[in-house]
Amino acid sequence: MAGRDRNKNGRDGIDRRLLLAAFEVLESHRLEVILANAREARAVPGRKSDVNDAQWLQRLHACGLLRASFRPGRDIAELRAYLRAREKHTDYAAAHIQHMQKALTFMNIQLHHVIATITGVTGMRIIRVLMGWTSAFKIARECHNEE
Helix, strand or coil: CCCEEEECCCCCCEHHHHHHHHHHHHHHHHHCCCCEEHHHHCCCCCCCCCCCHHHHHHHHCCCCCCCCCCCCCCHHHHHHHHHHHHHHHHHHHHHHHHHHHHHHCCCCCCHCCCCCCCCCCHHHHHHHHHHCCHHHHHHHHHHHHHC
């Protein structure tokens, strides 16, 4: 089912991103919306079943027994989204660098013994030569001119 995933306990749950999107849509229509922790709602005595959950939560809210969870403002939420995206891109970059190093080792090219990092200027020049994108003579000439 789209928008559903399994959490650590193996239970089905709605994807948090979809829940927050629904929250923002309802909030944009000037409705008072709260995010409540389900564990706190379970702690309140009373009937609880999948069929009656929405009615039960509404009743708890009407009686003031549901406490709203913290929801950061739009600016903070946007900043958090940027930071998560940046972290994800950094992780992807690190994984790709590891793939490059593994491929070089698989080809019996021990480049890590010669240079500190393969993503530096020299490392990338050597990789371009190995891939046939540039002539080795041209790279050697450039390296010689830099010294």
